[in-house]
Amino acid sequence: MEKPFAITLDPGSSLANHTGSWRTSRPVYIDRLPPCNKQCPAGEDIQGWLFHAESGDYESAWRHLTKDNPFPAIMGRVCYHSCESVCNRGQIDEPVGINSVERFLGDEALKLGWKLTPPSSESGKNVLVVGAGPSGMSAAYHLRRLGHSVTVYEAGPLLGGMMRFGIPKYRLPRDILEAEMQRVVELGVKVNLNTKVDNILNTMADGKFDAAFLAVGAHIGKRARIPAGDAAKIVDAISLLRSMEGEEKPMLGRRVVVYGGGNTAIDVARTAKRMGAEPLIVYRRTRAAMPAHDFEMEEALQEGIMVKWLSTITQADESSLTIEKMALDETGFPQPTGEFETIEADSLVLALGQDVDLGLLEGVPGLEVKDGVVKVAPNMMTGHPGIFAGGDMVPAERNVTVGIGHGKQAARHIDAWLRGEEHVPAVQHEVANFEKLNTWYYADAPKTVRPMLDIIRRQSTFDEVQGGLDESTALFEARRCLSCGNCFECDNCYGVCPDNAVIKLGPGKRFQFNYDYCKGCGMCVAECPCGAIKMEAEEI
Amino acid sequence: MSFQPVHFYQTGTFTVGNRLLEASERSVQANIERTNSLNSGHRACQGCGEALGARYAIDAAMNAARGRLIAANATGCLEVFSTPYPETSWQIPWIHSLFGNTAAVATGIAAAIKVKKQKGQMGDVRVVAQGGDGGTTDIGFGCLSGMFERNDDVLYICYDNGGYMNTGVQRSSATPPAARTATTMPVGPEPGNQFGQGKFLPAIAMAHEIPYVATATVADLRDLEYKVTKAMGMRGARYIHILVPCPLGWGAASEDTILLARLAKETGIFPVFEAENGEITGNLKIRRKQPVEEYLKRQKRYAHLFGKKPAVATIARLQAAADKNIRKYGLLDQEAN
Numbered sequence: 002m003e004k005p006f007a008i009t010l011d012p013g014s015s016l017a018n019h020t021g022s023w024r025t026s027r028p029v030y031i032d033r034l035p036p037c038n039k040q041c042p043a044g045e046d047i048q049g050w051l052f053h054a055e056s057g058d059y060e061s062a063w064r065h066l067t068k069d070n071p072f073p074a075i076m077g078r079v080c081y082h083s084c085e086s087v088c089n090r091g092q093i094d095e096p097v098g099i100n101s102v103e104r105f106l107g108d109e110a111l112k113l114g115w116k117l118t119p120p121s122s123e124s125g126k127n128v129l130v131v132g133a134g135p136s137g138m139s140a141a142y143h144l145r146r147l148g149h150s151v152t153v154y155e156a157g158p159l160l161g162g163m164m165r166f167g168i169p170k171y172r173l174p175r176d177i178l179e180a181e182m183q184r185v186v187e188l189g190v191k192v193n194l195n196t197k198v199d200n201i202l203n204t205m206a207d208g209k210f211d212a213a214f215l216a217v218g219a220h221i222g223k224r225a226r227i228p229a230g231d232a233a234k235i236v237d238a239i240s241l242l243r244s245m246e247g248e249e250k251p252m253l254g255r256r257v258v259v260y261g262g263g264n265t266a267i268d269v270a271r272t273a274k275r276m277g278a279e280p281l282i283v284y285r286r287t288r289a290a291m292p293a294h295d296f297e298m299e300e301a302l303q304e305g306i307m308v309k310w311l312s313t314i315t316q317a318d319e320s321s322l323t324i325e326k327m328a329l330d331e332t333g334f335p336q337p338t339g340e341f342e343t344i345e346a347d348s349l350v351l352a353l354g355q356d357v358d359l360g361l362l363e364g365v366p367g368l369e370v371k372d373g374v375v376k377v378a379p380n381m382m383t384g385h386p387g388i389f390a391g392g393d394m395v396p397a398e399r400n401v402t403v404g405i406g407h408g409k410q411a412a413r414h415i416d417a418w419l420r421g422e423e424h425v426p427a428v429q430h431e432v433a434n435f436e437k438l439n440t441w442y443y444a445d446a447p448k449t450v451r452p453m454l455d456i457i458r459r460q461s462t463f464d465e466v467q468g469g470l471d472e473s474t475a476l477f478e479a480r481r482c483l484s485c486g487n488c489f490e491c492d493n494c495y496g497v498c499p500d501n502a503v504i505k506l507g508p509g510k511r512f513q514f515n516y517d518y519c520k521g522c523g524m525c526v527a528e529c530p531c532g533a534i535k536m537e538a539e540e541i
Numbered sequence: 542m543s544f545q546p547v548h549f550y551q552t553g554t555f556t557v558g559n560r561l562l563e564a565s566e567r568s569v570q571a572n573i574e575r576t577n578s579l580n581s582g583h584r585a586c587q588g589c590g591e592a593l594g595a596r597y598a599i600d601a602a603m604n605a606a607r608g609r610l611i612a613a614n615a616t617g618c619l620e621v622f623s624t625p626y627p628e629t630s631w632q633i634p635w636i637h638s639l640f641g642n643t644a645a646v647a648t649g650i651a652a653a654i655k656v657k658k659q660k661g662q663m664g665d666v667r668v669v670a671q672g673g674d675g676g677t678t679d680i681g682f683g684c685l686s687g688m689f690e691r692n693d694d695v696l697y698i699c700y701d702n703g704g705y706m707n708t709g710v711q712r713s714s715a716t717p718p719a720a721r722t723a724t725t726m727p728v729g730p731e732p733g734n735q736f737g738q739g740k741f742l743p744a745i746a747m748a749h750e751i752p753y754v755a756t757a758t759v760a761d762l763r764d765l766e767y768k769v770t771k772a773m774g775m776r777g778a779r780y781i782h783i784l785v786p787c788p789l790g791w792g793a794a795s796e797d798t799i800l801l802a803r804l805a806k807e808t809g810i811f812p813v814f815e816a817e818n819g820e821i822t823g824n825l826k827i828r829r830k831q832p833v834e835e836y837l838k839r840q841k842r843y844a845h846l847f848g849k850k851p852a853v854a855t856i857a858r859l860q861a862a863a864d865k866n867i868r869k870y871g872l873l874d875q876e877a878n
Binding site for chain 2: 009010011012013014015016017018019020023055056441442443444480481482484489490491492493495496497498499500501502505507508515517518520521522523524526527528530
């Protein structure tokens, strides 16, 4: 080729030299499963919705979130956010405040009136949901989005189930609950309130339902055999919390003793405190052994609630209780000591767990009931074809998020079952654990703390205890996410390649390797902050 | 006024790009339309720090000069791997000089441009000279010192990998103490390269009181681009010294190139700073201070310091040198201590 004076070589002519042939291993883009997503009982793609929130696109974040869970404003208040306890950021400074961002998104949606996406087509199938609690309403939502006609039968007078009749107002304001419930109803879900299902098979036959999802919850308070005088006032926790929702508030007196060590015991004690009583929790084991979440115990203690550890109640009388002190044996189990004391008490509230009312299942063939709950297969179907169940009435941890997760899973299986197919969940990616990350690249930023209500108002009113984040702090919090295992387009691979062997495809499209020139040095893998590239051996 | 990092947009300015920053705040390297001055197909080793550093620096210079740039290049790794006849990886006007005279060649180009501009025969074109540490600190030092002394309008960039790597890893005057090379073998009472010899060229450049002197590493892209851009905004003799780890010569894993550059900075072994007219005006602070062992133990050129009987005294001398850098260049934030 003719070239001008002193020009000998064509620019970039080294492209003829395919250095990719040097390679013995190749980098490959992958998605790994972030620990938070793996942990979430509702199966939320937390990293996925935080990605949208990071850029301030809250509506996209909310839409991404509600693909899995239609109740972010409720979740942001009552979910125990076990996601945060496994967050990789916790090993750098503090976990990302996932729950507080979720609440911000939920509240933003309610404020701006964002609506859930209606189904794109109708399936013509008719599904019955029994129980309008978290699990039932989650199932109703997912089934409706899949195009099925959904009818919810609820024994109580209002939507929400345990979220209304079990969780006190100071944790979940009722306008929030109602708004998120109604948003599901607006999708075209039919609701029959005050309608108790006595016999599921009859109800299904009468309503021509093709399948049913049962989520009646566990509303019967467990009783303990405590010898009691005639005048002793003993109530169970769940009835007490339910009566808080009615016109006539319960009369408990001044000295209220709550027996139990679960979250419900704490809810009752904090409720009693707000009604002007002086609650005392009696629990037979120690704080370390109590099933209640430690942060709830901490909040209760801040509000001035007293606790008697290692104590059992042996006798209840009109205005006093007899308590026996316990001592832990070598195995950590509490044993009676024979040491007694008497304490004053106007009423005793038993918070010893709840049972399920399984009356509606009587006479249904194929069902298996064990330990008071209904057995279900991995596809959430009971032993009776077409009847699925979830929430507190099946064997699982009992909380709102687990129930919501059951509702989603069941909806997907019901949908497949109605088509005569089987829903096969996608294979999970390998987990993006801390060792897969290069944390050098993340800016230092400690967690944003949510505001708490003044202690005086917490002791005397039912105002919400925990506040929310405002826009700027929510954005800050979202941006603390490390995006574990999923490319967030930081351009590091594109930058650090000494061979320009990474092709940038543009916003939202991520990157591609140019294996003609990639020498397989592995720098992109080492310098990827979030562990979204791995090396694979070449076949030679 | 040194590089001002953006503190908090998830990864701030630590990563190459950041979708959360305004376009104007993003790096040259993040741009889909960057020059790729040194294109694919070059024959540098896997994980070559110099190939990376050269693209980082020249792309930034091209960006600052709006594509009107000529580069002179000393003989050395960079020239050998980028331009084996009949191919070249360069996508800019580029000239290969002798090993020792690239500063003088660049001076000549700058003079020619000046005359052509005066005659109205061409517009403004900027000149960059580049070479490795051998071509800069040893063989080309006389020409370079002359270029500084005359304050010629050239930005000279030295890619320092601490030795003559493409000829078989021989010692240069930029080889660090205790490092093994083919000519400083780990034998005798003081194995590896001698203490107390060699030179730190940025300090010598500062002594010429030229308009701008800076050091950088391939681990801090944003700082590197900031310095090249700043240098391109000035006239006269300017010098940037970039630490570029060499997997071959250092005996390191190819994926550790950036990690080693980062550790060189974080331990204080390589001070990252800038100076104007002979006075230090800014530095890049250590973010997470590390002991020198973290840097040394990943390189086979220091393997003789570890083994069964670690050379505690030698490691302590290297630590003392790093600590001296930290004091001398003020590399630790007082608040962080």
